[in-house]
Amino acid sequence: MEYRFDVAHPRTDMEAAKWDEMGEQAPGIVPLSVADMELLSPPEIIEELTKTAEFGMYGYTWWGSRYGNIVKQWMKERHDWEIEPEWIVQTNGVVQGLYAAVRAYTEPEDKVLLITPVYYPFYRAVTRNGRTVTESPLKLVDGRYEIDFEDFEEKAKEAKMFILCSPHNPVGRVWTEEELRKIGDICLRNHVLVISDEIHFDLIMPGHHHTVYATLGQKYADNCVVCTAASKTFSLAALGVANIIIPNKELRDKFDAQVNVDGCYSYSIFGNRALETGYTKCAGWVDQLNQHIYDNYLYFKDFMAKNFPDVWVADLQGTYLCWFDCRCFGMPGEELAKYLREEGKLFFDDGYIFGEAGDGYERINLACTRKVLEEALERFKKIFENK
Ligand SMILES: Cc1ncc(COP(=O)(O)O)c(C=O)c1O
Incomplete structure (x- = not known):
């Protein structure tokens, strides 16, 4: 069509x-x-949401095996990423997930590493939770933004967490597997947890390939939280659904506990229906x-x-x-x-x-x-x- x-x-x-x-x-x-x-x-999404609206009952919504399997299928087919539905923690947005992650995994005044310039709510997620940003500026090499790995490692030595933007907003880079592996090795060496915001992961231009951070290998998957959503892909930002996918159970339990403490356990019937339709038909x-x-x-x-x-x-x-x-x-x-x-x-x-x-x-x-x-x-x- x-x-x-x-x-x-x-x-x-x-x-x-x-x-x-x-x-x-x-x-x-x-x-x-x-x-x-x-x-x-x-x-297809407009049609599904119209049906949902016409149904006329909008009570509390949860998500179950149908939703979980649909997310699993999308990750497999579009991103070659094998996940289990139980790895998913749903939030009302990726940014909400970033704030929760900062609280779950760091202590006040801990340093959180960002490569900059970067999507501005990353700074806020750190500073508004009383943590400190440490920046490693991107460098322009022959007209291409690159990570300054020497500087990145220096900054990583004193950081507890790194928030990766992949693909990178605002400079439009899709990180190569090699770059991601370098990031991953530095973070592992320095005991830095990786929060990988991959909200733009379906929006990849011809000739480029997006690698989900957690697919780099087990040791990388065990040290990361991957933030995903259908909101950028299908323009559903107002429907309040994101899937924070955490392969490591210990990390997942911590995140889940934080989201509960934050009082977030309300899900959108429209968001869920839209995501399911997008991931199955679009x-x-x-x-x-x-x-x-x-x-x-x-x-x-x-x-x-x-x-x-x-x-x-x-x-x-x-x-x-x-x-x-x-x-x-x-x-x-x-x-x-x-x-x-x-x-x-x-x-x-x-x-x-x-x-x-x-x-x-x-x-x-x-x-x-x-x-x-x-x-x-x-x-x-x-x-x-x-x-
Ligand atoms: C990198 C990145 N993360 C998160 C968001 C927003 O996520 P959400 O609307 O799910 O909170 C955006 C929106 O521009 C973004 O560019």
């Missing part, structure tokens, strides 16, 4: 976080910031979506090469979030952000929110229709062509 990726509705009156952030200042404008899609979810939709995102990426990259050759665009290997360098316009990050918003009605995520190293960069969300992207780039051209 051929799916359409040219349909989306304005979300002006939906209390959509991304849209409301624009305020009153941008009628008719589609924001390309926060990581949800300006595209419809798969028709693999083809994901393949076509990835192609659509990649086509948008090529269009974006080509636009910059033709119109603004000094704007460096990172290679998009995974996620639908493309990182690009606007420092050639000579504006500090906050000034650039203001200019984009006020003059261009352009709503991206500003690089500095991902850490100091992101200042002067922007992150554009390419999960939108081509028309929306074209219009945004026209506005970009208008405000920068004489700069």
Whole structure:
């Protein structure tokens, strides 16, 4: 079946976080910031949720063997990862899981390692729980972001936990198996627990292969917590479901106990139905979506090469979030952000929110229709062509 990726509705009156952030200042404008899609979810999911809504009874929901086996099947077929349903701990979101993991496995003031720039809630999960962030900045080598393994090991010596973003938001890297193994060996050598946030793992661009951290081998699997969800894959962020998958029983029990202490044991009937439908009926939709995102990426990259050759665009290997360098316009990050918003009605995520190293960069969300992207780039051209 051929799916359409040219349909989306304005979300002006939906209390959509991304849209409301624009305020009153941008009628008719589609924001390309926060990581949800300006595209419809798969028709199979819409149909299932309509049926669920029409059923008319929305009592407490749990998940059982059907759900567990569906997740197991998806991990096997899409990620070559053999899991057992009992390894799953469901939470209402990956970020909730990250906060719980920080509390479960570290003590106040312990150091948690991040490679930066990185998805900003990682910092908050650490600092808002009274722990300390230790950063190992990514380095750009021949136009590709890489981990500085020497620095990473130095920082790992004093850390208790490492939160990995795989694929990496915001720089779009899909870590190779070799890189993951290096990370894993350093973490094992230094007794650092790996929390691997793989929420974007289904959004992989042509020519790249995502390796689930826990598939590296038993010793790596025993030292990790893998955070997964269907929310990025099918744009279900508001439905509140994530699967935190923990092969090691001792680690799993600790996490489970923490989630209970946190009082989280409420599950969404809509989230569960949507995930089950996505994982059983929508693999083809994901393949076509990835192609659509990649086509948008090529269009974006080509636009910059033709119109603004000094704007460096990172290679998009995974996620639908493309990182690009606007420092050639000579504006500090906050000034650039203001200019984009006020003059261009352009709503991206500003690089500095991902850490100091992101200042002067922007992150554009390419999960939108081509028309929306074209219009945004026209506005970009208008405000920068004489700069
Ligand atoms: C790396 C990463 N983790 C987690 C999330 C959010 O997860 P959730 O909505 O399940 O809390 C995002 C959303 O952008 C993300 O990019």
